[in-house]
Amino acid sequence: MKITELLKRDTIILDLNSKSKAEVIDELVNKLDTAGRLSNTEEYKKAIWKRENEFSTGIGDGIAIPHAKTTAVKVPSIAFGRSKEGIDYDSLDGTNAHIFFMIAASEGAHNEHLETLSRLSSLLMNESFKEGLVNAKSKDEILNLIDNQEKVYLQAESNKSLSTEKKTEEKKLILAVTACPTGIAHTYMAADSLKNKAREMGVDIKVETNGSTGVKNRLTEDEISRAAAIIVAADKQVEMARFEGKKVIQVPVAHGIKKAEELINRGLQGDEPVYHHSGNRETPAGDKSEKIGFYKHLMSGVSNMLPFVVGGGILIAISFMFGIHANDPKDPSFNPIAKLLMDIGGGNAFALMVPVLAGFIGSSIADRPGFAPAMVGGLIAANNGAGFLGGLIAGFLGGYSVLLVKKVFSGLPESLEGIKPVLIYPLLGIFITGAVMLLFIVNPVKAINTAMQTWLGSMGTTNRVILGLILGGMMAVDMGGPINKAAFTFGIAMIDAGNYYPHAAIMAAGMVPPIGIAIATTIFKNRFTKEERDAGKTNYIMGASFITEGAIPFAAADPGRVIPSVIVGSAISGALTMMFNIGLPAPHGGIFVIPIVKGNPLLYILAILIGAFITAFMLGFLKKPLENNE
Numbered sequence: 001m002k003i004t005e006l007l008k009r010d011t012i013i014l015d016l017n018s019k020s021k022a023e024v025i026d027e028l029v030n031k032l033d034t035a036g037r038l039s040n041t042e043e044y045k046k047a048i049w050k051r052e053n054e055f056s057t058g059i060g061d062g063i064a065i066p067h068a069k070t071t072a073v074k075v076p077s078i079a080f081g082r083s084k085e086g087i088d089y090d091s092l093d094g095t096n097a098h099i100f101f102m103i104a105a106s107e108g109a110h111n112e113h114l115e116t117l118s119r120l121s122s123l124l125m126n127e128s129f130k131e132g133l134v135n136a137k138s139k140d141e142i143l144n145l146i147d148n149q150e151k152v153y154l155q156a157e158s159n160k161s162l163s164t165e166k167k168t169e170e171k172k173l174i175l176a177v178t179a180c181p182t183g184i185a186h187t188y189m190a191a192d193s194l195k196n197k198a199r200e201m202g203v204d205i206k207v208e209t210n211g212s213t214g215v216k217n218r219l220t221e222d223e224i225s226r227a228a229a230i231i232v233a234a235d236k237q238v239e240m241a242r243f244e245g246k247k248v249i250q251v252p253v254a255h256g257i258k259k260a261e262e263l264i265n266r267g268l269q270g271d272e273p274v275y276h277h278s279g280n281r282e283t284p285a286g287d288k289s290e291k292i293g294f295y296k297h298l299m300s301g302v303s304n305m306l307p308f309v310v311g312g313g314i315l316i317a318i319s320f321m322f323g324i325h326a327n328d329p330k331d332p333s334f335n336p337i338a339k340l341l342m343d344i345g346g347g348n349a350f351a352l353m354v355p356v357l358a359g360f361i362g363s364s365i366a367d368r369p370g371f372a373p374a375m376v377g378g379l380i381a382a383n384n385g386a387g388f389l390g391g392l393i394a395g396f397l398g399g400y401s402v403l404l405v406k407k408v409f410s411g412l413p414e415s416l417e418g419i420k421p422v423l424i425y426p427l428l429g430i431f432i433t434g435a436v437m438l439l440f441i442v443n444p445v446k447a448i449n450t451a452m453q454t455w456l457g458s459m460g461t462t463n464r465v466i467l468g469l470i471l472g473g474m475m476a477v478d479m480g481g482p483i484n485k486a487a488f489t490f491g492i493a494m495i496d497a498g499n500y501y502p503h504a505a506i507m508a509a510g511m512v513p514p515i516g517i518a519i520a521t522t523i524f525k526n527r528f529t530k531e532e533r534d535a536g537k538t539n540y541i542m543g544a545s546f547i548t549e550g551a552i553p554f555a556a557a558d559p560g561r562v563i564p565s566v567i568v569g570s571a572i573s574g575a576l577t578m579m580f581n582i583g584l585p586a587p588h589g590g591i592f593v594i595p596i597v598k599g600n601p602l603l604y605i606l607a608i609l610i611g612a613f614i615t616a617f618m619l620g621f622l623k624k625p626l627e628n629n630e
Contacts, residue, residue, distance in 0.1 A: 476510075
């Protein structure tokens with residue numbers, strides 16, 4: 001059966017009048033009804049909205065495919081609508097939809113009908129086909145375009161089947177998605193680990209990376225349909241709806257690095273449960289605990305905040321190079337360039353840090369409706385002295401407030417669905433979050449911040465050294481994981497509170513693992529393979545840039561020796577910076593911000609080098625010489 005046997009001229013709307021999602025659904029349902037395809041209009045519309053409430057059928061790339069299978073359909077049919085201006089349809093990628101196919105499947109539809117309806121989704125993967133639909137001048141042109149594209153698709157499928165029949169045994173295809181909060185190191189290391197191990201095992205694999213520059217090597221619909229299993233090694237949100245009905249293995253991103261062979265074998269064995277999407281864009285916790293869900297929400301905020309921290313922080317650091325007070329017009333050292341840098345980095349980029357943190361935590365919890373309330377709460381925290389801790393609270397408060405509002409208003413009539421995301425959720429979400437923040441949160445958190453700052457300021461040298469020791473060790477325990485990020489987050493909070501000493505210890509300790517390993521591969525060459533020695537050279541750069549994750553491949557290959565070595569070196573480095581009274585006003589930057597530390601920059605460098613050499617010598621002592629280090 002052809003698609004055009006289900007889509008006719010009388011169910012095509014070349015130019016929709018609708019301006020919202022609810023109006024689009026009403027207009028297409030009415031078109032099907034007036035064409036005589038429905039037996040009960042209200043029941044069909046109710047089925048459409050039930051599906052939309054589970055998960056938006058705005059699949060992205062300008063396309064929406066609202067659909068329902070119900071007894072309210074008299075004749076299986078498709079309605080087509082087009083909006084050249086575009087309509088906000090809560091699409092997965094956040095873009096407006098221009099092309100709409102409403103699919104009406106009857107309850108007793110036979111397989112041929114269902115296969116024809118599902119084929120439409122495959123055709124829409126073709127960019128030139130979508131462009132043709134947007135630019136078609138008439139209903140007949142649209143029908144001819146669909147017929148021609150369907151012929152090409154069926155011929156390609158036929159050729160693919162013939163090719164498959166010639167093979168005695170088809171290799172199983174394993175797919176994977178890797179993602180970490182920062183998208184700098186773990187994401188790509190996990191991808192490389194999986195690909196390298198699959199190559200060793202002779203397994204076909206494709207890995208999609210969700211890194212800081214966006215999604216690369218995206219999995220296609222065809223690949224997903226053919227995959228034996230899908231490995232999702234992620235510590236942040238990834239698109240999961242596309243894996244509906246597939247066998248999915250969900251693990252932290254670190255498992256992709258450390259347990260690649262185990263994950264691939266699990267995929268090949270085929271014993272994993274079938275995945276069913278919950279309607280939330282976040283990777284579901286599955287059998288993970290709520291603690292993991294909490295961490296993912298937090299890391300979503302931290303990862304989206306990092307560009308503001310890094311960019312703004314380094315601009316502030318450059319401003320300080322002109323003089324600590326060179327940005328102040330009243331100071332004798334005033335420099336207009338320093339003021340410009342400070343206005344951009346501190347007055348704007350850094351000012352957005354807490355609201356962005358809160359906004360993306362809220363978005364992680366409640367999807368897009370959670371963003372505005374949480375961000376407003378974060379701004380309230382930033383402007384009223386609650387600082388970083390207040391922003392964290394605002395993020396979770398905003399997200400869960402919206403979830404509460406969604407639950408309270410879940411029983412509204414279907415006709416009012418369209419006003420929820422544009423009126424009810426933002427109005428009540430912002431009010432609840434703002435009211436709770438101003439009435440109950442801001443003042444106590446401000447008092448906590450003040451007390452913490454007073455306590456840290458009153459610490460004697462011994463106590464501060466112990467704090468530096470602990471923070472330094474935390475930076476090396478999991479090198480970019482939750483313990484590392486907890487220490488880093490604490491350091492930024494202290495900068496926000498005006499105490500620069502903890503973060504100096506944190507950055508020094510974070511630089512030690514990759515630099516220490518790089519030194520070890522240089523001095524103790526007979527303890528490392530040629531491949532490890534080559535990787536060690538890049539660790540000099542990663543360590544100098546404060547990218548602790550450069551040590552991960554070494555830790556994954558030999559955790560018993562590497563992890564204790566880097567923890568000891570990092571902890572000593574953190575303690576030394578405290579002992580040397582070093583403060584760091586910039587949250588990121590590695591060697592580039594050392595010139596602006598508060599205290600002696602040479603002593604700061606010395607603290608880093610001492611920790612790095614301790615790590616290197618411990619590795620040289622613990623690791624045995626290789627018989628053939630080539």
